[in-house]
Amino acid sequence: MSQLLQHLINGIAAGTIYALVALGYTMVYGVLKLINFAHGDVMMVGVYMGYSTAFMLGRQAQGTLWGVLLIFLVAMGGCALMGFLIERFAYRPLREKPRLTALITAIGISFTLSYGFQLDIGFLPGAAPRAFPQIIKPAMWFTVGDPEFPDVVLWNWQVISLLLAVGLMAGLQYLVFRTRFGRAMRAVSFDHRVAALMGIPTDRVISLTFMIGSALAAGAGLLYAIKDTSVSPLMGLYVGLKAFVAAVIGGIGNVPGAMVGGLLLGLVEEFVVGYAASTWRDAVAFGFLILVLLVRPGGLFGRVAAEKV
Amino acid sequence: MHTAAAVSSGSGKPSGIPAPLRGIFPLLVALPVLLLLEWLLSNSPFATYLLSIMGVNIILAVSLNIVNGMTGQFSIGHAGFMAVGAYLSGVTALALKDVAISFLPVAASDQVLLVVTLLVGGIAAALCGFLVGLPSLRLRGDYLAIVTLGFGEIIRVAVQNTEAFGKALGLSGIPQTSSVAMVGFWVFLVVLVARRIAASSHGRSLWAIREDEVAAEAMGVNTTGYKVRAFVISSFFAGVAGGLFAHFVPIINPGSFTFVKSMEIVVMVVLGGLGSTTGAIVAAVFLTLLPEGLRSAFTAFGAEGSLAQKVDQIRMPVYGMLLVVLMLARPQGLFGTREIWEILPRWIPRRRKGM
Numbered sequence: 001m002s003q004l005l006q007h008l009i010n011g012i013a014a015g016t017i018y019a020l021v022a023l024g025y026t027m028v029y030g031v032l033k034l035i036n037f038a039h040g041d042v043m044m045v046g047v048y049m050g051y052s053t054a055f056m057l058g059r060q061a062q063g064t065l066w067g068v069l070l071i072f073l074v075a076m077g078g079c080a081l082m083g084f085l086i087e088r089f090a091y092r093p094l095r096e097k098p099r100l101t102a103l104i105t106a107i108g109i110s111f112t113l114s115y116g117f118q119l120d121i122g123f124l125p126g127a128a129p130r131a132f133p134q135i136i137k138p139a140m141w142f143t144v145g146d147p148e149f150p151d152v153v154l155w156n157w158q159v160i161s162l163l164l165a166v167g168l169m170a171g172l173q174y175l176v177f178r179t180r181f182g183r184a185m186r187a188v189s190f191d192h193r194v195a196a197l198m199g200i201p202t203d204r205v206i207s208l209t210f211m212i213g214s215a216l217a218a219g220a221g222l223l224y225a226i227k228d229t230s231v232s233p234l235m236g237l238y239v240g241l242k243a244f245v246a247a248v249i250g251g252i253g254n255v256p257g258a259m260v261g262g263l264l265l266g267l268v269e270e271f272v273v274g275y276a277a278s279t280w281r282d283a284v285a286f287g288f289l290i291l292v293l294l295v296r297p298g299g300l301f302g303r304v305a306a307e308k309v
Numbered sequence: 310m311h312t313a314a315a316v317s318s319g320s321g322k323p324s325g326i327p328a329p330l331r332g333i334f335p336l337l338v339a340l341p342v343l344l345l346l347e348w349l350l351s352n353s354p355f356a357t358y359l360l361s362i363m364g365v366n367i368i369l370a371v372s373l374n375i376v377n378g379m380t381g382q383f384s385i386g387h388a389g390f391m392a393v394g395a396y397l398s399g400v401t402a403l404a405l406k407d408v409a410i411s412f413l414p415v416a417a418s419d420q421v422l423l424v425v426t427l428l429v430g431g432i433a434a435a436l437c438g439f440l441v442g443l444p445s446l447r448l449r450g451d452y453l454a455i456v457t458l459g460f461g462e463i464i465r466v467a468v469q470n471t472e473a474f475g476k477a478l479g480l481s482g483i484p485q486t487s488s489v490a491m492v493g494f495w496v497f498l499v500v501l502v503a504r505r506i507a508a509s510s511h512g513r514s515l516w517a518i519r520e521d522e523v524a525a526e527a528m529g530v531n532t533t534g535y536k537v538r539a540f541v542i543s544s545f546f547a548g549v550a551g552g553l554f555a556h557f558v559p560i561i562n563p564g565s566f567t568f569v570k571s572m573e574i575v576v577m578v579v580l581g582g583l584g585s586t587t588g589a590i591v592a593a594v595f596l597t598l599l600p601e602g603l604r605s606a607f608t609a610f611g612a613e614g615s616l617a618q619k620v621d622q623i624r625m626p627v628y629g630m631l632l633v634v635l636m637l638a639r640p641q642g643l644f645g646t647r648e649i650w651e652i653l654p655r656w657i658p659r660r661r662k663g664m
Binding site: 035090093094097099100101102103104105107108109110111112113115116118119127237241244245248277279280282283286287289290293294297 | 572
């Protein structure tokens with residue numbers, strides 16, 4: 001029983017991080033109908049930005065509120081800028097081209113970032129994984145059993161991740177459905193040419209969407225690094241892939257769907273690791289995706305639009 | 310990329326092949342050349358390796374082109390099929406290690422057994438291709454891409470966890486019976502099949518699906534059937550390529566068949582031009598030789614070995630940037646959907662066949 005509870009907690013904690021990364025995928029997909037394959041790698045770059053900031057601040061800043069805030073702000077701001085640049089120079093020129101071209105470009109950017117960061121030339125970090133500093137001091141908030149070696153542990157960062165994820169999701173939902181910018185986003189998503197004719201600055205809306213998505217990725221990446229305590233240039237490739245799977249499971253383009261998909265994926269993976277074989281984790285994630293898509297081709301919350309000629 | 314002109318040059322006049330390139334003539338030239346190469350390179354293992362890996366990459370690129378280029382179904386899990394072929398062919402070869410066909414000379418018997426193991430690998434991969442093709446009944450575009458990626462990863466994890474396949478350590482001790490001539494034979498076969506398909510009525514249906522799936526369906530093309538068939542043929546050849554690969558590298562392990570390998574093949578197809586068999590071949594040869602060329606160039610300019618060792622590291626970011634620059638500058642790839650004889654100089658006689 002206590003084991004089940006622990007797996008539930010771990011699964012939800014892992015799921016919130018997938019969900020946070022998936023929110024960025026979903027936003028970009030919703031507006032542009034583009035799978036931003038580079039999203040996970042933007043997240044990785046954000047984590048490295050946070051890593052450098054943490055080291056520059058030094059040890060005494062770690063664990064303090066302003067230190068953590070500064071690290072998050074630098075990483076999220078830096079990633080927003082990077083998202084803007086990627087959109088401006090890699091995706092915008094291809095907006096009128098077939099969607100496949102933009103997808104291939106996204107894969108190209110993903111490879112450039114993840115393998116570029118593996119080089120050990122100049123400021124690049126090299127391929128070896130590094131230990132992420134403990135910017136949030138881990139503390140047990142809730143234990144069952146012996147306080148020294150508890151059966152069930154709820155860590156403070158797990159609660160912080162969950163609250164942050166739910167808060168960001170609610171904020172996004174508000175942004176999309178209750179603000180002028182959100183209305184512009186939905187209009188661009190519906191038909192960007194008509195939206196432009198109606199006086200909506202489509203380029204600006206798309207840029208901003210990218211920037212928000214990238215900033216979210218950086219935040220999620222930092223939470224992931226706090227949980228996993230190690231960072232490497234290839235983390236983006238696989239976390240990004242999982243998050244994308246989560247977004248598709250929930251129905252890509254749907255904000256609450258991404259959240260549910262992320263949590264489901266986290267739980268499924270955790271139970272496979274806990275009760276079956278940990279080596280099968282990645283296969284199970286994709287198997288789950290294929291299963292969901294076979295039953296509901298648009299994801300759990302998605303709708304399949306009838307395609308017209 | 311999807312212009313009307315591209316379609317008409319790709320599928321509208323497939324019979325523009327110049328007379329010398331038709332019929333049995335290329336075979337008559339290629340066979341002695343391959344046998345000569347085999348004989349010349351018999352004591353140069355590096356050149357043999359390079360030629361073999363080039364051939365394997367050509368088979369992979371041309372076969373992926375049948376799905377990605379001709380049918381327009383963006384599949385990014387090709388390394389998975391290659392893995393199936395490599396492992397099953399490897400396991401079969403290990404099982405048949407001590408078998409020899411008594412009435413044949415040893416070399417010939419080895420080659421016969423090699424073909425058998427390759428066919429085992431290819432057919433197993435084709436079955437997997439059928440399984441992947443089936444979901445494409447319901448999925449299209451980006452969704453299909455992610456499902457193929459997922460299948461590739463599932464295959465890799467499955468291989469990694471199977472005792473018979475040596476788990477993460479992989480298979481070793483597979484008899485090294487592959488030869489340049491054998492690789493060349495399969496290259497010839499895959500090119501032949503790809504071109505035959507492109508020029509046939511099946512090919513026309515595939516092109517139609519590529520240009521507009523909904524319209525093709527409305528015109529009575531059985532889109533599902535053709536997509537699944539394209540997947541099966543393509544994965545069969547990927548499996549054979551994997552089998553060949555297993556027969557000339559000392560060890561195959563799951564690390565050789567990751568997402569990255571799939572992307573390498575996709576880069577070849579995109580660089581050459583989605584839909585152009587010539588393009589796939591040229592890009593496969595170029596991208597296979599590029600790292601080797603860079604390595605020897607760095608060594609020649611005396612970069613004290615360190616930079617030369619980094620070539621494999623630098624290769625992947627370069628591939629990434631290549632994709633981005635290519636999409637921005639020339640989204641149709643080097644050849645577009647054209648073949649070599651469509652860009653040959655005018656003085657080469659072409660025979661036109663009435664439609």
